[in-house]
Amino acid sequence: MDWDKLRIFHAVADAGSLTHAGDKLNLSQSAVSRQVRGLEESLNATLFHRHARGLILTEQGELLFDATTAMNKRLDTASARIRDSEEEVFGDLRVTSTIGFGTLWLAPRLVKLYAKYPDLRVDLMLEERVLDLPMREADVAIRMKEPSQADLIRKRLMTVKMQLFATQAYLDENGVPDSLDAMVEHRLICQSVNATQVGASSTLVKQMLTYDVRSLLTVNNYFGVLQAVLQDLGIGVLPDYVSAEDTRLVKVLPDVESADVPVFLAYPEELRQSKRIAAFRDFVQEEITAYRKALRARENA
Template identity: 70%
Template sequence: MDWDKLRIFHAVADAGSLTHAGDRLNLSQSAVSRQIRALEETLNTTLFHRHARGLILTEQGELLFDATQSMSTRLEAASARIRDSEEEVFGELRVTTTVGFGTLWLAPRLTKLYEQYPNLKIDLMLEERVLDLPMREADVAIRMKEPSQADLVRKRLMTVRMGLYASPAYLKKRGPLEAAEDISQHRLICQNQRSAQVSSAAVLGKKLMALNPGSLLTVNNYFGVLQSVLYNLGVGILPDYVTEEFPQLIELLPEEDQHSVPVYLAYPEELRHSQRVGAFRDFVQSEIMAHRKHMKELGKL
């Protein structure tokens, strides 16, 4: 199929007029019309209904416009990547991480990144599923487990400590939890053991579930676990990056083994020299350093 004809078709469909499309493309109305007729003949279909107020896409035209719209979006993204330079950081950056980390740690800090790079567009994709970076489902990922693919650039950012927490109101109502065996008198709230990035955080959950908790609530992300704990539903297994923002929560069984989760930043090898990725990587590392300094000042490191 002729790319030039598709480009002209897209302009006409977008403008709804041969004349307006011609103005955009610096072509005469008759030249645009000839190209549209030629494309219709090639496809053996009618792409536009001719109307007194302009052109309206047929059903077949809608299908083709969806395809050219997708092509246009991908070409714009490719153009932005090509223009990416050391002098300027701009364009779209697709970042994926878990719901809990993205909502409670990353998103509140993004103001600083936008202040430094106002032309950067972040598409933040929060889900527990591990997106395929080499297949370009995302540009960069922050994961709660070490990436297994060989064609990724990866950097360990920090280690998150897992702990057991409850609200004062819940403990007042249900009584203390002074030993692991006391979980039989409480409702345990934890991330679903089948979650894609639960990793070593599952260790504490498995240990407590083996002690037959009185009741169990599993959630597929830590934001849900946190909300459940805050609303006095039970005792929850949470990472320290969550609980430090909620000092009213009480840590239980701190003498238990420290169960830790590694946090990695990863991106495809082909984006090693991308200025957008580099800017985001440096920003996250800077925030991690500030986070560590803050934790040391609080005596938690």
């Protein structure tokens, strides 16, 4: 199929007029008309209904226009990725992370990224499924374990632990447990052991469930656990970074915690020179440095 004819067809379909398309393409109306007719003949299909008010796509024309629109978007994306290795930070950046980390840690900080790079367009994809970076399902990932896929650049960002938290209001009303045995008098809020989560978190939850807790609420992500805890519903198993973000949370049984959970940033080798990736990587690293300072200040307070 002739790419030039497709380009001209797309312009005509977008403008709804041979004349307007010709003006945009710097071609005469007759030249545009010839290209469209040639495309219709090669496809053996009518692409436009012609009437006094302009051109309307036929059903076959709609199908082709959808295809050329998608092609244009892919070409624009490819062009942006080629250019952004040499120019300022701009364009689309697809970031994937877990629901908990993306919602509770990353998303609230993006205002700083946009303030610095207002032309950046972030597509934040939060899900527990590990997206395939080499196959370009996303540009960059923040994951709770080291990626195993080949051809990725990896950077360890920080370590997270799962700990127990409640609100002061809940503890004032229900008392503060002084041991795991005392948890039987409290409602435990945690991720379900059947939910997708890191092994260290699952291990801690399973340990907690060996105690005959009075009541249990399970949620399939940490955002839901946090919301329940903030409503004074019980004691929740949450990542330690929430304590630096929300002063309403009080750590319960400080010695009870999961094993270390490493947090990695990863992106494809082919994006090594990308300005967008470099900007996001540096932003995350700066925010982690600030987070660590805030966490130390909270612990020393």
